[in-house]
Amino acid sequence: MVVCLFMKLELKKISKFFPGIKALQSVDFSLKQNSIHALLGENGAGKSTLVKILCGVYQPDEGSIHLDGQKEVIQDPTASLNLGISAIHQESVMFDELSVMENIFIGNHITKSNRLVDWTSMEKKTIELLGNLEADIKPEEKIKDLSIAQRHIVQISRSLVHDADIVIMDEPTASLSQKEIDELYVIIRNLKKQNKSIIFISHKLDEVLEICDEFTVLRDGELIKTDLISNTNKDQLVTYMAGREISQIFPKKHVKIEDEIFSVKNLYKKTQFKNINFNLRKKEILGFYGLVGSGRTEVMKTIFGINKFDEGEVNFKNKNLNITKPKDAIKNGIVYLSEERQNLGMTGLMSVKDNINMAIMDKNSQYLILDKLKDLQNASELQEKLNIKVSYWSQLAQSLSGGNQQKTVIAKWLSTKPEVLILDEPTKGIDVRSKSAVHEFMGELVDSGMSIIMISSELPEILGMCDRVVVMYKGLIKNILEVSNTSSEEIVKLASGE
Amino acid sequence: MMNLIKNRDFILFSIIIFGVILVGIANPYFVKPSSLSDVLTDTSILIILALSQMIVILIRAIDLSVASNLALSGMLISLLSTVYPELPVVFFIILSCLIGTFLGVLNGVSIAILKVPFIVTTLGTLSIYRGLIYFVSDGKQVYSHEFSESFLALIHYKFLSLSFLFWVAVFVFVVMYILLNHTRFGRNLYSLGGNPDAAKYIGINENKYVILAYSISGFFAGLCGYLWVARYSVASTQIAIGFELTVISACVVGGISVMGGVGTVVGCTLGALLIGLIRNALPAVDISQFWQLAISGAIILIAIIINTKTEQRKDKTIMVE
Ligand SMILES: Nc1ncnc2c1ncn2[C@@H]1O[C@H](COP(=O)(O)OP(=O)(O)OP(=O)(O)O)[C@@H](O)[C@H]1O
Numbered sequence A: 001m002v003v004c005l006f007m008k009l010e011l012k013k014i015s016k017f018f019p020g021i022k023a024l025q026s027v028d029f030s031l032k033q034n035s036i037h038a039l040l041g042e043n044g045a046g047k048s049t050l051v052k053i054l055c056g057v058y059q060p061d062e063g064s065i066h067l068d069g070q071k072e073v074i075q076d077p078t079a080s081l082n083l084g085i086s087a088i089h090q091e092s093v094m095f096d097e098l099s100v101m102e103n104i105f106i107g108n109h110i111t112k113s114n115r116l117v118d119w120t121s122m123e124k125k126t127i128e129l130l131g132n133l134e135a136d137i138k139p140e141e142k143i144k145d146l147s148i149a150q151r152h153i154v155q156i157s158r159s160l161v162h163d164a165d166i167v168i169m170d171e172p173t174a175s176l177s178q179k180e181i182d183e184l185y186v187i188i189r190n191l192k193k194q195n196k197s198i199i200f201i202s203h204k205l206d207e208v209l210e211i212c213d214e215f216t217v218l219r220d221g222e223l224i225k226t227d228l229i230s231n232t233n234k235d236q237l238v239t240y241m242a243g244r245e246i247s248q249i250f251p252k253k254h255v256k257i258e259d260e261i262f263s264v265k266n267l268y269k270k271t272q273f274k275n276i277n278f279n280l281r282k283k284e285i286l287g288f289y290g291l292v293g294s295g296r297t298e299v300m301k302t303i304f305g306i307n308k309f310d311e312g313e314v315n316f317k318n319k320n321l322n323i324t325k326p327k328d329a330i331k332n333g334i335v336y337l338s339e340e341r342q343n344l345g346m347t348g349l350m351s352v353k354d355n356i357n358m359a360i361m362d363k364n365s366q367y368l369i370l371d372k373l374k375d376l377q378n379a380s381e382l383q384e385k386l387n388i389k390v391s392y393w394s395q396l397a398q399s400l401s402g403g404n405q406q407k408t409v410i411a412k413w414l415s416t417k418p419e420v421l422i423l424d425e426p427t428k429g430i431d432v433r434s435k436s437a438v439h440e441f442m443g444e445l446v447d448s449g450m451s452i453i454m455i456s457s458e459l460p461e462i463l464g465m466c467d468r469v470v471v472m473y474k475g476l477i478k479n480i481l482e483v484s485n486t487s488s489e490e491i492v493k494l495a496s497g498e
Numbered sequence B: 001m002m003n004l005i006k007n008r009d010f011i012l013f014s015i016i017i018f019g020v021i022l023v024g025i026a027n028p029y030f031v032k033p034s035s036l037s038d039v040l041t042d043t044s045i046l047i048i049l050a051l052s053q054m055i056v057i058l059i060r061a062i063d064l065s066v067a068s069n070l071a072l073s074g075m076l077i078s079l080l081s082t083v084y085p086e087l088p089v090v091f092f093i094i095l096s097c098l099i100g101t102f103l104g105v106l107n108g109v110s111i112a113i114l115k116v117p118f119i120v121t122t123l124g125t126l127s128i129y130r131g132l133i134y135f136v137s138d139g140k141q142v143y144s145h146e147f148s149e150s151f152l153a154l155i156h157y158k159f160l161s162l163s164f165l166f167w168v169a170v171f172v173f174v175v176m177y178i179l180l181n182h183t184r185f186g187r188n189l190y191s192l193g194g195n196p197d198a199a200k201y202i203g204i205n206e207n208k209y210v211i212l213a214y215s216i217s218g219f220f221a222g223l224c225g226y227l228w229v230a231r232y233s234v235a236s237t238q239i240a241i242g243f244e245l246t247v248i249s250a251c252v253v254g255g256i257s258v259m260g261g262v263g264t265v266v267g268c269t270l271g272a273l274l275i276g277l278i279r280n281a282l283p284a285v286d287i288s289q290f291w292q293l294a295i296s297g298a299i300i301l302i303a304i305i306i307n308t309k310t311e312q313r314k315d316k317t318i319m320v321e
């Protein structure tokens, strides 16, 4: 019997500083072979920074890295791959103009004996990998033609192709729906069976408890706790992360739903969706559930005027709306928060404050002069409410952690106070505490007279927040259910076309 | 069929054929095999330079110094050949390529290591290399009778009644095709140009690729230095002046996106062919100098519009009707 004397991976006293920010302070971390290790912490705790150090994207300012007992310096991403470490990063590191197959193999193309790229083998391997994930994606498709979730699946395949000993997954399940998540679990468990070590980052604590063996919690760049999963529970994890006990679930505020305010009739777009009929009542939260690629986002994008529809009508306050571009929708008080937040929602080189206030500049100015005080008030109010971790007000949005970027964009659209708010995966990638803050905020908004449509792939969120849920499957509405009168089983069944 | 029409290479190809037919109607002499083969010969250097420029454009840069590089390499070997006429022509060709590569490496190092923006660097070397020609030649020309016979003979060699120049272009086309489609180096160029941030994550060393891309561009500028002086049997301070703009328009017409990461070897070659055709055909149908400029400008604009139209994102089928 081989006894493993060393940890697979050991980080000793790792620190990483950015100007004015201590992202990691003297963190110890050890990873066993044959183990799924959860790396937990609130947005901005330092998880992704740790991952980037392991991948050679950042160099630690202090501390050392040991692999199988041997000290290593990971000077660049190639070195990291050669040491058997591969990662799915939180931000998309994809090449839009290249094919799916090439994105999977990029930097690591299979070559023939004559050193030319072996396209046939790569295609075969791609089909196999995507098949394992039961993804309906063709190897030759360009990334720019894929949805967010499909891109995510390609990223997952990329990390699997290297056959690395250590696989790091930074929020792999954000933006996937239950079916794809289940398939991912099968793959992760298989990896473990093959004696690999997995670092798993997620804000969904239920899944962490389900598939992980160990956990490490970081808070403000410091190590708080590391232990076996079997020794803990959800509440305790939340307490470790937040640093104090918090009640996680804000029960949804009860509001009295009023009359219909918005409706969509027989919306049809070639190859995308058809017979889309639903209405939204004042002060209602209407959920949209479905598998990845079921057409939910496409419907919302056409309603908002980003894409055009072929037939059908959109009515708002008993008036037929003719929306041809997003500006028309915004003018009418309809706002859509896209799921592609980093690309469409944020200006990375602007400060957090300016990002939050971008959409309401007009409202905050008098005689064209910006009211700085009002600006700051609005920003700090939302920053506090959503718990956006900024180190200083002028911090550029691009240097925020992934979750905090999301929250910044949410704050930006919430400041516009529209009448109909369409949210696409609003809590994707944000920590437990902020998630309940967003939920609480949504409750307040409907109470104040707003109506909300929320696309979400998370069933608990749909069941907890919505009054009714529209279930979509392959571009069609399967059914519209009263949430109080349905079960998660029924919704999942409808969503998978049964 | 829809795919075929959407394929921009196919559109470009059709435009070229259509153009040849149109000019042929106006001037039947133009479509005789011998004059068509002259057009090809005339376009060969453009094809070679467009393909090497493409490598630089793929990584979101531009090499404005190619024409000056070509002229300087060409002048240096011409001067040398007047002093050592007995040396074999192969020696001069290799030397020209080496000089070109060296000048290309200088560009690359300035951009990658010294971090001087590529526009500034290559705009600078455009003048510096051109200036050096005056310096080395004292502003004089090398005339055809001063070249050795072997120096000029190679260029007149024909195979299957097509010129040596044309076959060099074919060879470069094949090499570039393999390089960009079937080697890791080539594919990494696409990824670096497509998303430089993401390329870092997969371990692509940007500096190395920048230097290599400019070296390749320089190498082919050097090669064309020999081809140019041999073809026109003259080396002067003025050769190929402004040719870099023709090269870049060939790339743009050929669908090489200046935003980086997009473009094919076939497209680029077709772009060069179209530009070459225009340059040869317009004089053949007696169009005034002014109109020639306007028409080439219009064609370039149309090509760019076609580019943006064919590059639009297509919707993925969700619902099967
Ligand atoms: N390039 C950078 N420049 C400056 N600060 C940075 C940079 N990258 C990260 N930070 C800061 O370091 C801290 C840790 O960020 P990190 O991305 O590691 O958080 P995280 O735990 O991954 O959070 P999330 O759950 O939101 O993804 C944050 O305060 C962030 O603003």
Ligand SMILES: [Mg+2]
Pocket (backbone or CB within 6 Å): A047, A048, A049, A090, A170, A401, A402, A403
């Ligand atoms: Mg992160």
